[in-house]
Amino acid sequence: MRKLRALWMRLRGVVALGKTEDEFSAELESHLQMHIEDNLRAGMSAQQARREAILKLGGIEQTTQAYRERGTLPLLDNLLRDVRYALRGFRRNPVFTMTVIATLTLGIGATTAVFSVVDPILFRSLPYANPEQLVSVGLTAPIIPVEFMLGGSYYDWRDHQHPFTALTSETGVEACDLTEQNAIRLNCAHAESSFLSTLGIAPVLGRSFTEEEDRPSAPKVALISYGLWQRRFGRDADVLNKTIAIDGQQTRIIGVLPRSFEMPTLEPADILVPQALDETEQRKADPGRVMYAFARLKPGLTREQAKAELQPVFEYSLRLAPHAFVRKFTSECVPYVTVSSKM
Amino acid sequence: MGTKGEVWQGTLALMVLKTLEAMGSLHGYGVARRIEQTSGNKLIVQYGTLYPALLKLEQEGYIASEWGVSENNRRAKFYKLTRAGRRQLERETRDWEQATAILARFLSPAEEA
Numbered sequence: 023m024r025k026l027r028a029l030w031m032r033l034r035g036v037v038a039l040g041k042t043e044d045e046f047s048a049e050l051e052s053h054l055q056m057h058i059e060d061n062l063r064a065g066m067s068a069q070q071a072r073r074e075a076i077l078k079l080g081g082i083e084q085t086t087q088a089y090r091e092r093g094t095l096p097l098l099d100n101l102l103r104d105v106r107y108a109l110r111g112f113r114r115n116p117v118f119t120m121t122v123i124a125t126l127t128l129g130i131g132a133t134t135a136v137f138s139v140v141d142p143i144l145f146r147s148l149p150y151a152n153p154e155q156l157v158s159v160g161l162t163a164p165i166i167p168v169e170f171m172l173g174g175s176y177y178d179w180r181d182h183q184h185p186f187t188a189l190t191s192e193t194g195v196e197a198c199d200l201t202e203q204n205a206i207r208l209n210c211a212h213a214e215s216s217f218l219s220t221l222g223i224a225p226v227l228g229r230s231f232t233e234e235e236d237r238p239s240a241p242k243v244a245l246i247s248y249g250l251w252q253r254r255f256g257r258d259a260d261v262l263n264k265t266i267a268i269d270g271q272q273t274r275i276i277g278v279l280p281r282s283f284e285m286p287t288l289e290p291a292d293i294l295v296p297q298a299l300d301e302t303e304q305r306k307a308d309p310g311r312v313m314y315a316f317a318r319l320k321p322g323l324t325r326e327q328a329k330a331e332l333q334p335v336f337e338y339s340l341r342l343a344p345h346a347f348v349r350k351f352t353s354e355c356v357p358y359v360t361v362s363s364k365m
Numbered sequence: 366m367g368t369k370g371e372v373w374q375g376t377l378a379l380m381v382l383k384t385l386e387a388m389g390s391l392h393g394y395g396v397a398r399r400i401e402q403t404s405g406n407k408l409i410v411q412y413g414t415l416y417p418a419l420l421k422l423e424q425e426g427y428i429a430s431e432w433g434v435s436e437n438n439r440r441a442k443f444y445k446l447t448r449a450g451r452r453q454l455e456r457e458t459r460d461w462e463q464a465t466a467i468l469a470r471f472l473s474p475a476e477e478a
Contacts, residue, residue, distance in 0.1 A: 056437070
């Protein structure tokens, strides 16, 4: 019960802060106006004054994104974990869960912040092929500001969806240890076998893992980041098929990620391993593993069209969702990459 | 003009706290300008990085914000130090002084050989 209380306290904190994006736009706007006025006083032309102010800010879109990340991401991990508990504990304690959901709806409303990339170096294009076709897709609830998927729904979506040429998933980045001589702590990203191909990323060396290698009992394989390849293996091409011990498990290196590789969440990742979920079990699971899904829109399809086409699979998820959740779920399909170059 | 530096990682929060201590209540733009001034214009604050830092400090309870009217009659959001923020500023100042003292010892010519 204490855990649930802690969740409530934290969420109330979020509500109390009442940081809406509208408010932040107003704050930025006032910042810009003050800066522009100063610039005008310093003798700049109106156009110059505005341009300099925006430049100095680092771009409005980027700043908003950075702000949004700060507002949601630190909470996200814990939030998802708590939601997982909530979903799991639902049958055990339905009244409480219902209360939380109802209360939260009042507090946070329909915040659907997108899970988008803050480009660490402004105006650099992102390392994915045809980024405009990439979307993050999933369910959102009042208490979860980003799209998420559940193992119990994901595979059905993947089987029956129409708007995408590819749908893929990842289950997050976790700390892992390279347990051998000069042991180091690293970050291991867990993804489905179709992950790299869907994002349009090709390893600089070797290959991505196959569907067979993405099964729970398969021998362990991994791709390593360019950075790790450089630091640990001196960029030696012989690194392929080398065996390393990750958390005590013998793992074969099958590929090296490009230097520009980044996880969609921008979490640092030194190693990419198969998420190795038991698909049969996940299909039956309720709610199943929490995951993030990314997809590539069919050429020419808009997000709105995609959303409409996703309605049947979305309804499938609704049938699975705990009763109290049902009205609150909406399907989301948002542009994954939101780098703007407007100045 | 000498070379201008970016704000070092981790020091922006301290500068914000210190600025708010000195100025009382101030809006984001003012904080940014003040930091640049105080540094003798040696530091460049990418203003965009300031707002996530302000939000983080507010989430941590070190500063509080309120909408008000600026010196030029413009609506702006003003930030001020909280009691917890004051304590945090003392802590961080101590840590920072300690760190620079240690570094200074490394950099100064060896006195005892």
